[in-house]
Amino acid sequence: MSQFLLQKENSTELQLFEHINEFAFKKNNSIRLNSFNENCSDCLRLYYIIEGKFDWKINRENYTLYPNDLVIILPGQELIAEKGYLEIGSLYWLKIYLNIQHNGNKNALGIWSSISAPEYISIKKIIFLNNVPVLSRLTDAASIFSQLRNEIFGQEIGYVTRVNQLLDELIILITRKVTQQSICQRDFPQAFLKLENELRKDLSHHWTVEEMAAIVGLGTTAFSDKVKNFTGFTPINYLINIRISEAIKLLKKPGENVTDIALDTGFYSSQHFATTFKKLTGYTPSHFRKKNI
Amino acid sequence: MASKKNCIITIEIGTNAVRVVAFDLTGTTIASMKGSYPTFHSQPDYSEQDPEQIFITMLYVLKNLLIEHIHPHKIKVESICFSASMHSVLAIDKRGNPLGNAVIWADNRAKKEAEKLKNSPQSKIIYSATGTPMHPMSPLFKIAWFRHNDKERFKQASKFIQLKTYIIQQLTGEYLIDHSLASATGLLNIHKIKWESEALAYAGINSGMLADLVPIFESAGKLKKAYQNSLGIHADTKLIVGSSDGCLATLGAGVKDGCKATITIEDSGAVRIMGNKVLNDKKQRFFNYLLTENCYVSGGPTNSGGVIFEWFTKQFGDFKNPFDMEYTMKELFAVAAKVNAGSDGLIFLPYLLGERAPIWDANARGVYFGININHERQHFIRAIIEGILFEIYSIGKTLEEHCKINSLSINGSFASIPLCAQIIADIFNKPVSISQHNYSVGLGAYLLSATEMGIFTNLEEAAKSIVLPEQYFPKNNLHDIYMRHFDIFEKLSVKLKDDFVDVVKLQ
Numbered sequence: 001m002s003q004f005l006l007q008k009e010n011s012t013e014l015q016l017f018e019h020i021n022e023f024a025f026k027k028n029n030s031i032r033l034n035s036f037n038e039n040c041s042d043c044l045r046l047y048y049i050i051e052g053k054f055d056w057k058i059n060r061e062n063y064t065l066y067p068n069d070l071v072i073i074l075p076g077q078e079l080i081a082e083k084g085y086l087e088i089g090s091l092y093w094l095k096i097y098l099n100i101q102h103n104g105n106k107n108a109l110g111i112w113s114s115i116s117a118p119e120y121i122s123i124k125k126i127i128f129l130n131n132v133p134v135l136s137r138l139t140d141a142a143s144i145f146s147q148l149r150n151e152i153f154g155q156e157i158g159y160v161t162r163v164n165q166l167l168d169e170l171i172i173l174i175t176r177k178v179t180q181q182s183i184c185q186r187d188f189p190q191a192f193l194k195l196e197n198e199l200r201k202d203l204s205h206h207w208t209v210e211e212m213a214a215i216v217g218l219g220t221t222a223f224s225d226k227v228k229n230f231t232g233f234t235p236i237n238y239l240i241n242i243r244i245s246e247a248i249k250l251l252k253k254p255g256e257n258v259t260d261i262a263l264d265t266g267f268y269s270s271q272h273f274a275t276t277f278k279k280l281t282g283y284t285p286s287h288f289r290k291k292n293i
Numbered sequence: 294m295a296s297k298k299n300c301i302i303t304i305e306i307g308t309n310a311v312r313v314v315a316f317d318l319t320g321t322t323i324a325s326m327k328g329s330y331p332t333f334h335s336q337p338d339y340s341e342q343d344p345e346q347i348f349i350t351m352l353y354v355l356k357n358l359l360i361e362h363i364h365p366h367k368i369k370v371e372s373i374c375f376s377a378s379m380h381s382v383l384a385i386d387k388r389g390n391p392l393g394n395a396v397i398w399a400d401n402r403a404k405k406e407a408e409k410l411k412n413s414p415q416s417k418i419i420y421s422a423t424g425t426p427m428h429p430m431s432p433l434f435k436i437a438w439f440r441h442n443d444k445e446r447f448k449q450a451s452k453f454i455q456l457k458t459y460i461i462q463q464l465t466g467e468y469l470i471d472h473s474l475a476s477a478t479g480l481l482n483i484h485k486i487k488w489e490s491e492a493l494a495y496a497g498i499n500s501g502m503l504a505d506l507v508p509i510f511e512s513a514g515k516l517k518k519a520y521q522n523s524l525g526i527h528a529d530t531k532l533i534v535g536s537s538d539g540c541l542a543t544l545g546a547g548v549k550d551g552c553k554a555t556i557t558i559e560d561s562g563a564v565r566i567m568g569n570k571v572l573n574d575k576k577q578r579f580f581n582y583l584l585t586e587n588c589y590v591s592g593g594p595t596n597s598g599g600v601i602f603e604w605f606t607k608q609f610g611d612f613k614n615p616f617d618m619e620y621t622m623k624e625l626f627a628v629a630a631k632v633n634a635g636s637d638g639l640i641f642l643p644y645l646l647g648e649r650a651p652i653w654d655a656n657a658r659g660v661y662f663g664i665n666i667n668h669e670r671q672h673f674i675r676a677i678i679e680g681i682l683f684e685i686y687s688i689g690k691t692l693e694e695h696c697k698i699n700s701l702s703i704n705g706s707f708a709s710i711p712l713c714a715q716i717i718a719d720i721f722n723k724p725v726s727i728s729q730h731n732y733s734v735g736l737g738a739y740l741l742s743a744t745e746m747g748i749f750t751n752l753e754e755a756a757k758s759i760v761l762p763e764q765y766f767p768k769n770n771l772h773d774i775y776m777r778h779f780d781i782f783e784k785l786s787v788k789l790k791d792d793f794v795d796v797v798k799l800q
Binding site: 184192233252292 | 310522
């Protein structure tokens, strides 16, 4: 297998893929100093090791990489080869832009991708929240990389579609692996506590069951059953508990505007907040506030 | 059937969840529901809970239970009785708003404060007055910790209350603490039933900064209008302050006579007896909590309950499905049942979380002892279970220095597993009965409410109404085998004290 380097600016092969910044396969047979300068910090960078052993520093932490490891560098993160040069071995890399927006839809991955907007929100949450820089023994990724290469160079009919499909596939594969690797699927209370912390960190977000299930790494049905069994509530009702209890704390502070409180704690509107709050406590939020300040 | 029915509702504010149970007047469960809330560990020794989340969860569960099981059948709620975990502390400001989260029993931040008092001559006086062992779990030390380490919160605090006090205050507007929970604060003189001035001085507060002391039967006040409406409960429904989970679990297990001990094992565990005498242990190994005047629940708590077996399951269990703890544990138990008593000489000290009674050593750590080349996976599994139960026995054995125990009543999800119940009977060499009721705390609260209503003339009679049909008896000569293992277990717990200190330094 021979080396190649496709770059957005120089390679006609990438003309039809404005979301791909770079795609390369490198066989490094000898050590050259200063041969590894990594920039492009606004891309998602993926490196897949085929041969060799590499010592890299990712976001100031040291990692030793072996064949079949996939390295994920998030936009803004730093990657440095520890010795200042690329070690002997061979690897693929791929740099893609995540934030090419079309028609102002921030939540979509880009017009090229067929991943739906809600699924992409979950995917982004999982990849960014967990921040797992190395996925080990990800052999499935090898075939995706080699298919990508064949499609891009072969340019047979339908190759544009196939390349984009393969990118989607790779992103989904990574997401699933990240969940499995970051959550020990033995300790539900622990996984649930992690979810609870994520919910509280971003309470104004309108969480869906799919997103919550993704954090625990379960399908929605299994997730809902587990949550019901463990907490006594459906996932959405458990979330309402958190929303209301945080809202109560804010209502007890003078000066916070009730509409802001409603939105900050994840209700759709002050009306939605008032109805939910009253149903549970018997008080409207403003009445509750009067009683407590 | 008559359309007019009545019920008693009990609300248990536990460590992981609130459990609401509705009983008919004869003590049969009509319905039960739970709602869980998290414990936050922002630092290694910290265990905190959000009072607002607990309040909202309680309200939500209570409301669901009423809507689904009570109102549709036109059942009248006669009374609502509260119970809660012991030792929580919540600072509130002048307006009654929480200053941060509540610090719960498992929180160990006050280690130094407890150690300091334990090593002072005051220790003896305060222990015999309050009956609470010198341990960071005790609110006495938690408040002292605030005083020295969180001066801002201490200064702003107008009161230091318990989670149950907060819940009741939200519902009725009154700040109340029952004698039982108060007796677990380390601040109450259990003989005079008054706040103990020496202890208050150590904590740096006055009695005005605590809730009002009331007997367990006392009314918790009138439910606020808004909650009457949202819950659909009549204004004349009695709210009863109730007691602590530990005291009520003992009452609910039908123990009201000095010769019977209750063993409770959930995540953690305890061995308790009930009687009219305070155990003034020279080594300060036992708690003495007050149920009512002249009625004390005494005993020792352990950290090493089901949570230790759960830890083992998580690490070494054979999980077929994600998160399927229950099935995996069951399998391990089936394997353990086939191993000889004593695990062929493999001994396990279960002190993964340090230990309270009887050794009261926060530095204690887990040990497998006596491993030989023939020991297999199944021996390690059984040794874990036996280690947990040896620890329970060592509490029971020290209790017997003060009183004779003839029989045992056990409850809690771990203790009630048949293999555990049988091993308990064999180790103790005493007959064991299991409470067939899943909610012994709730049942205790029911007995309390029913006594308040006049259904029973007193708690003694109420406790006698509990029938415990399921029995386990000690099997031939297994006791002797266990005792030969226990001797080593007991010796190791003491012998390793200095080594525990050394190993903790590495952790």
